[in-house]
Amino acid sequence: MNTHAEATPGGAEAGPKKLDKNLKLFDVYAMSTGAMFSSGLFLLPGIAAAATGNSVFLAYFFAGFLILPAMYCMAELSTAMPKAGGTYYFLDRAMGPLMGTIGGLGSWVAVVFKSAFALVGMGAYLGLYLDLPFEITAIILAIAFGAVNIAGAKETTKLQRVLVTTLVAILVGFTLLGLKAALEKNGSLIVFDPAYGDFFKGGLVGFVSTIGLVFVSYAGLTKVASVAEEVENPDRNIPLGMTLSLLTATVLYTLGTVVLIKILPGEELFGSLTPIADAGRVFMGDWPFDIGVILIVIAAIAAFASTGNAGIMSASRYPYAMAKDKLVPEKLAELGKFKTPTFSILLTVAVMIVVIIIFDVASVAKLASAFQLLLFMLVCAAVMVMRESRIPTYKPGFKVPLYPWMPIAGILISFWLIIEMGTMAIAFTGMMVIACVVWYNTYASRRVERRGAIFHVHERLGRNAYEGLEHELMTIINDRTQAENLSYEAVIARSLVTDFRYGRYDFDQLVDLMAVEGEARYKIEPEQTRAVIATTPPIFRPISDGVRLTRYVDSRVTEPELFIFRFGPKARLEMELDNADDVHTLMVLLCPAKPAGLDMRIGGHLAEIVQGEGFERRWLSARSEAELNDVLVRDDHFLHVPIADLPRLKAQVGRPVGDLAGLGDVVVALIERGDKTMIATSDNVLMDGDVVALVGEPSDLMTLRGASAQLPEEEE
Template sequence: MTNSKVGVDATASSGSEHGLDNNANAAENKTEGKLKKNLTLFDVYAMSTGAMFSSGLFLLPGIAASYTGNSVWLAYLLAGFLILPAMYCMAELSTAMPKAGGTYYFLDRSMGPLMGTIGGLGSWIAVVFKSAFALVGMGAYLGLYLDMPFVVTAIILTIAFGLINIFGAKETTMLQRILVTTLVVILIAFVILGFRETGFVNVFKTDAEYGSFFKSGLVGFVSTIGLVFVSYAGLTKVASVAEEVQNPDRNIPLGMTLSLITATVIYTLGTLILIKLLEPQALYESLTPIADAGRQFLGWVPFDFGVILIVVAAIAAFASTGNAGIMSASRYPYAMAKDKLVPASLSKIGRFGTPTTAIIFTVLAMIAVLLLFDVASVAKLASAFQLLLFGLVCIAVIVMRESRISTYKPGFKAPFYPWLQIIGLLVSFWLIIEMGILAIAFTGMVTIACVLWYQFYASHRVERRGAIFHVHERLGQQRYEGLERELMTIIHDRTQAENLSYEALVARSVVMDFRYGQFDKDQLIAIMCEKSQEKFGIDPEVIKGAFLDPRSFFHPLSPSVNIAYSASELVDEPELFVFRFGPRTRVDIDEMSHSHTLMFLLAPIKPAGLDLRLVGHLAEVIQSDMFDQRWLAAKTERELNEILMRDDHFLHGPIVGMPLLAEQVGKTIAEIDMPNSCLIAMIERDNQIIIATPDAKLELGDEVAIIGEPDDLALFSKPKI
């Protein structure tokens, strides 16, 4: 029995992975038809936050207070909690399927293209109306200083924001960062100064002028929650640009959570200050309640500068909603066009890496809405359709989980499944009913229009089916295999930075060759426990927990090679254990007696899907021609490692045949200048394997194994000029 002595030092790996990040990003940005991953955590936060603050704070509090009086602040607070099911479900789906189109993509892949069409076209219509309404509101505030009609101002702003969106997501989000930072800073100052004016204790005391705490009783309070709930609807807009988010597993759920906390705190405390500073009738009739309250305690600021800052905050709020709206709305037709549900021209990526045609189409639609409709009325009705989509997203999570598709690997999972999703579904439909018959009628008409579009335009163009067919399979019916392949492709995209983790994994793997003896699973796990602690410093209990779990079973990679794989939060790097058995060895594992090789893969949980990606690489190599013959003929650990390597990402040979390394003999590995994606995985000297640590020095007679991207590996064989 032998085990390989091959290893890759963590320091060396880290440097290489940094290079891989650059190469992977560069390659992706150059790929035709793909959106650039430019959006950071701050961008996610800015987009979610900016999409929530507009009419919800600068217009709605007076109307809401007229319904429920003193309890208006509690209505905002509870509405913030009621959005949690939809937010967590959207975060789970966004990290499992970070693709442009957000709600459309989730509904399409979970429940099929008909539901996807309803989700995509309906979301686009709702966001177009609400974004147009936000820009009308911005035009109204600008009208305080500019002598221009509101609609004309809104059209000019729509065109301006459209052009910014065309120039790039990075440029769009830079504007969004500025707008949201300005908005949040001013609103925090408003809350702090407002508390100073009213007193922290007094602000929580019920004001008798507003009557009882529930002015219109419990029914009026509940209807007010439904009214202000739509103030939080913009929170989930970021899902439509998930494909452009860096590290979506972390940045999407964290950004949305921080955004919701910001909005809930400012909404709740802001309305508390309003009911304390303004007379009831003045608040009920005010369309600028924040500015009116500001005049009560900012009069000491010269030149009315305090109120001017509040107006600036209002303009920033409406602008951020309109800007984020154009960005998110344009991704719906872009994603649908790629799936043949709308004309293909809408999927065109422009020279700036943005869906130019879809953005132009969205801007023209917003201009038409501004010219033809009473935007304020229709935008309120569109909120009801948004609530329907929230309910459908909760159903989508249930469908995806119950489909039990192995490639559905969300980086974030919504808690309390399935109760959270059921609550989210019930809340959504309850709030739609609370919004009245007109809202229900509008939602019904939009749904019917989407169904007709699918029936007469898209149904004969697509053969795709949703994950719900996998649920049907469990009931004895059918499934759609294409979805599993598509989700696997998404996993590959999400783990692009780990593209060479496979080669590093094989290079440091523990390979054991048994010629004689009898072994069962418990014995193999005991051997792995010993080797993992000796080589990787992994606690044996981690190995036992991963592979003694009843849910851990072997998957065939070929008729004679099987693998068991598991993910654990207690490991930082994936590790592979390989057992090759000779003809005189007996393996006492059910249905494994015919196998000549068993493998065990232990991978970290993050990034989600890395274990599946690595297993896919192993299957690709093992299913290649002549693998069994080469594998069984190999006599040393080095030969076994080389066979598992992908040929195009692996180079092995003497240093004298590699001019790039020959001139650097005598240097430590840490000092050697190599292409960014490459690292030395093994050194062979005098028939001995030497661990490739950063302080190991190369000698002229060494043979080395190098892993890296094919183009970079080719540089080692080129003669030095």
Template sequence: MKTLKKQIGLLGVFAICTGAMISSGLFVLPGIAAAQAGPAVIVAYLLSGLLLIPSMLSMAEMSTALPRAGGDYFFVSRSLGGMFGTIDGVGVWLALLMKTSIALLGLGAYLAVYVHLPMQVIAILAGLVFMLTNMVGAKETMRLQIAMVAGLLAILVFLVVKGAPVVEREYFTPFASEGWGSVLPTTALVFISYIGLTKVASMAEEVKNPGRNIPLGMFISLIVILGLYGTVVAVVVGIIPAEQLYKTLTPLSDAAGIAIGPVGMHLISFAAVLAFATTANAGIMSASRYLLAMSRDRVIPHAFSRFCKYKTPLNAILLTTVVILLIVSMTGLERIAKMASTFQLLVFAFVNIAVIVMRESGIKSYDPGFKSPFYPYIQIVGILVSVVLIPEMGLLSSIFAMGLVAIGVVWHNLYVRPRAEPRVGAVAKMAERLGERLLERDADAMGLRTELRQIMKERGLRSGDPFFQMVQEADFIEVGPEADSEEVIRRGADLLARQSGISRDLIFGALLERNRLGETPADAGVALPHLLLNDVEGFHMVAVRSIHGLDFPLAKQTIHAVFLLLGNRGNPTQHLRFLAEIARRAENLHFIDNWIAADSIDDLADLLLSNEE
């Protein structure tokens, strides 16, 4: 399977998260929200951001454990199964398209004043520009995204600095003029302002060092946006008289006109253009990755997983843009944006459940680079946030979300099930651990373990993993043409026993039984017999060279390199990272040739440590 190139660093993650959040939620909603809650709208904005934290932490954990294009679609399908994955993927993709369409229309509305073209025409032209930038690669897209976000933040900070001295204190009295009971419905209304924070999860496959950059970038972005929303909304409330604020759809522009003058209004219009542009750009980028992930799973036609010469999913970007431009040709989409947010709340509940399922499944190769703190209480709070806020979105929005669920169910049964392999996800393993025979085949048969291990191989070692020390302290031996796999395991068990102080018979018996059952990974000339025991201190390895070759059960090729690994049962994920690292290095096309051709056993350790793909 082709993977996307890792080109996005910490600054790129921050730019995606921030750009996806600053849009209509800040440039349009403050006046509408203030009409519902009065000056307490400031509390509603801050509360919305805080209520997103549980889902943000769960999304960050899943992104670092499963860094694949598709974000929450990939997480949900691998944890809750194919049906839920299809519902999530189809629904979130459509919701993203609607939000991106709103952003493009907002962009057109602000620019129409200056270029004298219809709003829809401007929106369509802008959509085509962002389509082209997405086609040429994430790196080029990130440069544009970072530049737009930097300019946007600078202008908004300028508004706060200029507006703060002219704030009228009496405009904040009474603070909860519509009653404190209005704060929660207003919180639900402005929740859309923060939803873009988690969209970087759909691009996790393209993030460098995702275990660090995804959670850190999301956290920094949320802190910055919380502070920005709080101060900007406070300035708007403190500058614009209530009777004007409650009726305006351009509250920031109005505030700038009062605090700075006509120049300020033009500056904020430019900021609004940047805001809608960053949201639209990030929306096309994220939505196309949902198509890519679903295509890989045969949820939609495989053509959408094809890459162009720039190593970007060309067909996925094209379809995403075409549908967005069709929506842009329509009007009155503000309500649809709120409907899309309702479905996103449902997805957040799915992701929080997914973290619980993955943690409780007992799959040892589930190895997130970042783990959500206060598990499972954070996840339970995240689920409750969705349960509380969805009814506040209104009946029509709830019906819309259920309609997307129905579309996902129908599509899964009519298209996906006849074509794709059944995927039950980690929930089967969790049920198995609870003693419920929910399914006859476990996560191994469904391919989840294999997928997690492939991800682990791509991600490589973690800082502090003593892999090099283990190799340097390992025993390297050579066996003659008379040796077979059982003899190799016997000699390896002898040396592992000397290294670890564990009974030779225990090691040999366990490794031999696993080998006879066909549980020794063996492919491309390399075999990896491995074992976890309770009383082992650290990790121990024996490497074996066979120039003539060995036969291992289920191996399709003759084995020339055998790496026997012994580790502590209390640290299975590090043990799996070591196995994945050996496999990654051995995948080099010339590794086996060099292994056989090495002048002496003493050269093998250096060969293994120096061999990079």
């Protein structure tokens, strides 16, 4: 191999801090569920029943079905792009930064208003026991929940788990006892009180309007998308958590309103702003110490608290994600010592306090619901854009069923419900859109060059595409599979790197070299390598400005192998590549057919590495294959040293690699012996003077480097 560049001292460049992935399935469920139960059950049923009568429970039931398209679309985008910012991130990457700005700022404002409304409602309930104005109580609660959010997502979700568990347990008890009392009172659950008027009191129009009114009770279901970056195994936990949450909400909303219309007289329910507590007094009022009503008040407080707490958590991720993309001041993207977006949380809490002090929160929160419906429309459209863009790296872990009819239904349902909400709601939505457009044009437009996936749709029509999105989606694939990255690093660590300083090269020459070197290094028959590559013409896709990657997936390949070619300034590539003058590295990845998606995951890992800060400088300065491998493998997972520097390995000279003891979660990837570099197999015997490349967990590598020659007793 010819290498002629100046080397740069090792040490990985510090990359940007990332949010911790510590939210599990129950955390997703708790956040989605907690964001739904507040005014939807503890305030709205009386208003809804006044509009449609006994059919109010069906309005809640159908509203649960109508949210399905938006939920499925949000789940698909969340599993394809599990990044902080949720709706903002999806709209930005699908339709460009202008739509992202509308989605991000609009979502933030809408969630801030609705969360402030929840805290005001909680303050009102606490006012029954505390001698404080409910606005003061709401402000104190906003500060307290803000502090919990700053302490970490894990701490926030611990509180959310307690709140939601308490809430759901009490509501299940209320519903079961209420149905029992209603059955005893009326003798049947299908006989309805004529005092409520006709079953569809307001006719079909009144019933449809009521569906629109209670639909927003389910809107919090999708808020978990804004913290998707912090969810473990998002492909499973996000769609499953949202589905379980929707089932819980639909059942409790539907059966809970059945209890209300069976227990309370019509005139009492129509005028009630505390319907659950009023119904509880009827069949639990004779409990000792009024414990039944107290439990309902506790449930109401837990509902409003969980909505406010989840609201602060989700709302703060919008400015955080937008700041990372330079659409708002970058200060908001900084993480504090608890790895949470501290400044974004502080801004969110501060704005909530201003809203509580200045505005009629209930009225504005209802208007903000119309904007939420607009976002649902755009999210459904974003799924169609991403699908039709045909970007190879768009790989959702969950796909919307019945595509494209489900997203189309979501668009039509949201549009219809916005119209039903009236002129004021439409006007408020329009003003928010205009404000977001003004912000983008005056602040953000000159700071970004990014474009959305919609340009890939344009490409299919003969126009231009934005390749940067493919880079980013490739990186996201790697983030989604962090637990498996160690094996990918082993593939990269043993990759074959060839450095060309002079000459002209076409792809056929590279294939010949892969065939020869593949046999020598990987024991792959030359004709097999040629046959695999001959299956399809190479498509080199950019994973950074100067690096192109092509992938071949074939059942004849038994182990993933990576060939890397670096071209110096006097070497010329005779290939048709976009921006060929900027290309300095080509990578060819051969992967087995199973497990499915392995090529994408390795490609995602490569994308994260080559897009890291300082990669270009270190890669172009490396002078040897070992130095090039050092650059490609993250330094904290990689160790390249003589065995003389590792007493525990030096003590095992003469042993086969497969019999080495005391390594922990570390594998030997390469062995350098003189001028020869070989892939480490279980049969290779360590010899004095060997230099080894080790891949493993950072803690085990550090232990191995500092360990004595003495082996653990159980491994001797």
